[in-house]
Amino acid sequence: MAPLEPWEKVFVDVEKFSATIHGQQTCISCHNGSASADMETAHTDMIAMPSQDSQKSCGTCHQKETAAYQVSLHNTQQGYWTALDKRSIPENHPALEEMFGNHCSTCHTSCGECHVAQPENVGGGLFSGHLFEKTPPMTRSCTACHGSRVGNEYMGKNEELPGDVHFREARMNCVQCHTAPDLHGENTACVTCHTKPEDAEMLAQQLDVSALPDGRLAAAHRYAGHQTPTCESCHPQVVENPQNPMHTQHGQNLSCQVCHSITYTSCDGCHTAVSEKSGKPYFETESTYFTFLIGKNTRKSALRPYDYTVVRHVPISPTSFEYYGENLLPNFDALPTWMYATPHNIQLKTPQNESCAACHGNPDLFLTADKVAEGEQAANQGVIMDTLPPPMQ
Amino acid sequence: MDKEDQLRTPGSIRALFILAIVVLLLIGLTSCANEQPPATVDWVQALRATKTEMALNPPPTKTPQPSATPTKEPTATSEPTATPTEEVVGEACIGCHSDKERLISLAKPEEPAEEESKGVG
Numbered sequence: 001m002a003p004l005e006p007w008e009k010v011f012v013d014v015e016k017f018s019a020t021i022h023g024q025q026t027c028i029s030c031h032n033g034s035a036s037a038d039m040e041t042a043h044t045d046m047i048a049m050p051s052q053d054s055q056k057s058c059g060t061c062h063q064k065e066t067a068a069y070q071v072s073l074h075n076t077q078q079g080y081w082t083a084l085d086k087r088s089i090p091e092n093h094p095a096l097e098e099m100f101g102n103h104c105s106t107c108h109t110s111c112g113e114c115h116v117a118q119p120e121n122v123g124g125g126l127f128s129g130h131l132f133e134k135t136p137p138m139t140r141s142c143t144a145c146h147g148s149r150v151g152n153e154y155m156g157k158n159e160e161l162p163g164d165v166h167f168r169e170a171r172m173n174c175v176q177c178h179t180a181p182d183l184h185g186e187n188t189a190c191v192t193c194h195t196k197p198e199d200a201e202m203l204a205q206q207l208d209v210s211a212l213p214d215g216r217l218a219a220a221h222r223y224a225g226h227q228t229p230t231c232e233s234c235h236p237q238v239v240e241n242p243q244n245p246m247h248t249q250h251g252q253n254l255s256c257q258v259c260h261s262i263t264y265t266s267c268d269g270c271h272t273a274v275s276e277k278s279g280k281p282y283f284e285t286e287s288t289y290f291t292f293l294i295g296k297n298t299r300k301s302a303l304r305p306y307d308y309t310v311v312r313h314v315p316i317s318p319t320s321f322e323y324y325g326e327n328l329l330p331n332f333d334a335l336p337t338w339m340y341a342t343p344h345n346i347q348l349k350t351p352q353n354e355s356c357a358a359c360h361g362n363p364d365l366f367l368t369a370d371k372v373a374e375g376e377q378a379a380n381q382g383v384i385m386d387t388l389p390p391p392m393q
Numbered sequence: 394m395d396k397e398d399q400l401r402t403p404g405s406i407r408a409l410f411i412l413a414i415v416v417l418l419l420i421g422l423t424s425c426a427n428e429q430p431p432a433t434v435d436w437v438q439a440l441r442a443t444k445t446e447m448a449l450n451p452p453p454t455k456t457p458q459p460s461a462t463p464t465k466e467p468t469a470t471s472e473p474t475a476t477p478t479e480e481v482v483g484e485a486c487i488g489c490h491s492d493k494e495r496l497i498s499l500a501k502p503e504e505p506a507e508e509e510s511k512g513v514g
Contacts, residue, residue: 006503007496014491027486037485039499130490148513267513275509285512315513 001144004118004125013129022132030057049120051112058111065184066111072185074109079222087316087329095325102281103272107145114141114183121145135175142174148288149265149312153345158290161263164345177229206302223299223340231256246353255309257342258294259353264343266291270315273323285315292352295367295383299340311367311383312341318375333379338367361391 017023028035033046050057054075059066069075084096106121113119114136117126122144127133136142143151156163166172175183204210208224219225232239242248246259269286295311297304318332352359359365366385369377377384489495 005497006500007493010490011493011496012487012490014487027490033486039489042485265513270512278507278509280506280509282509283512283514284510285514288513 001118001122001139001147003123009117009123009125011126011129013131016128017130020131022130049110049112049117051110054111062111064186065180068181068184068186069111070185072183074114074183075185077104077108080104082219082221083316083335084329086334087331089330092325092328092330095328096321099272099321099324099328102274103283109145119145135173138173150344153264153343156345158263158265161290161345162347165347179228182228208299208301221299223304223342224301226303252305253307255297255304255306255342257310257346258306258308260346260348260350261292261310261343262345262347262350263290263292264310264312264341264345265289266313267315268313269317269320271317271320271323286317292365293338293367293371294365295338295380295385297340298336298382309340310343311336311338312343313337314339336380336383337376338372338380338383356392360389363388 027033030050031047032050034041034044036042047053054066054069073079080100084100085093088096109119113124115134116130116132118124118140127137127140133141139151139155143155152158153161154164154167156168162168166177180186200210207226208220210218210220238244239247239251250259265288267285267288270283271286272281272283274281291313293311294308297306297309299309300306314337316329316332316337318327318329321328352362352365366388367380367383368388369384372380372384489499
């Protein structure tokens with residue numbers, strides 16, 4: 001995504017904007033500022049990004065969305081803390097909070113950073129003359145942040161690797177699978193359907209989620225609960241087709257990506273610090289490389305019953321945050337470093353689904369102990385394949 | 394001068410005094426009546442008018458805007474009343490932010506920050 005020129009970032013297309021409902025508001029009704037024609041005075045107390053306080057700004061009209069957004073992962077970034085807390089201890093929380101504030105929190109997203117401007121952490125700037133986009137533009141919004149893995153895989157930007165069939169053939173954008181209610185955090189009231197007392201136990205045990213008193217869902221990890229979306233929601237006839245022997249044989253014990261994903265990106269050892277030179281936070285990733293590896297499913301649940309999934313190495317190491325304190329991740333092994341993954345590069349035909357023999361008896365496809373770093377063996381015990389599918393007779 | 398005359402004379406002065414006050418009040422009210430009441434700006438209309446004007450006659454770039462002197466006269470009601478000065482403000486926001494040349498001339502040069510992070514984020 002090409003950066004915008006400084007003027008372009010704040011340019012308002014009067015004719016187009018005034019024809020929209022948001023164009024009926026005055027500038028200062030959202031942006032505050034002072035009643036003056038002098039630039040400096042006018043900008044005093046100005047709120048450049050009103051949706052940082054979404055309920056006060058957007059919420060005056062979009063109450064449902066902004067109320068739900070308070071618990072959206074785009075807003076809370078709870079996913080980071082789910083992983084950090086699991087690998088750490090409460091005593092380390094203050095140091096990790098400092099790290100989080102310097103690094104992770106830059107990925108926080110406000111309403112405006114999806115619907116009217118590019119996210120701040122990729123340079124910011126209005127999309128198109130302050131026009132609000134109901135559907136965020138994919139490359140200037142979604143993959144501007146989710147680019148290095150998801151975006152590159154989905155759009156085929158990794159050399160010699162084709163893009164996802166949903167993009168190549170159908171030109172589907174992100175929101176066609178990841179719907180607005182999902183992105184806004186509206187679909188979290190699991191107990192609105194599961195109303196019986198025993199349901200709560202079922203939710204906790206089988207789906208790795210727990211129901212909060214207000215009906216919202218507390219996920220134990222990113223793959224807890226329902227798959228949203230599922231492949232079956234669009235391809236039920238294929239999945240349930242008894243004439244497809246691969247699906248008949250493996251439909252229940254392999255995740256769809258095991259057969260339909262191709263090589264994807266893994267990363268090692270992200271380290272964070274604050275620069276002595278500039279005083280700004282920075283990170284350094286040890287290495288980035290392509291993998292395709294099948295491992296055991298550590299997220300097995302009623303809705304993800306697979307024995308095997310593809311696994312991606314996440315860029316965590318025991319010393320990732322050592323700049324902020326010693327041994328901040330004492331429970332590092334509580335989570336694997338090779339994680340359940342859902343690469344966004346789906347293909348109908350892949351090297352591993354060419355034939356039975358392409359997979360059976362092919363050790364290159366599987367995460368075996370020899371492919372795991374020495375210091376990460378314990379963390380990945382639940383993922384590493386003990387036995388491989390034998391060659392076909 | 395008997396006691397009655399003594400009382401009558403101050404009464405005439407009092408009447409003259411009251412008459413003078415009434416005249417002064419009338420003069421004051423007349424002058425107030427000549428002033429325009431504070432304009433209540435329909436912000437939507439003002440913005441629309443501004444936008445139309447801007448589209449047809451974009452303001453010259455780098456020309457200082459006429460300085461708006463805030464009207465500080467108190468108003469009789471507590472309702473927020475927009476003075477004509479505020480109309481200029483609407484024009485100022487839109488006038489500047491829709492003028493590419495002016496935005497270019499006013500933009501502070503962005504120093505390309507040295508990228509200290511390494512690798513894929």
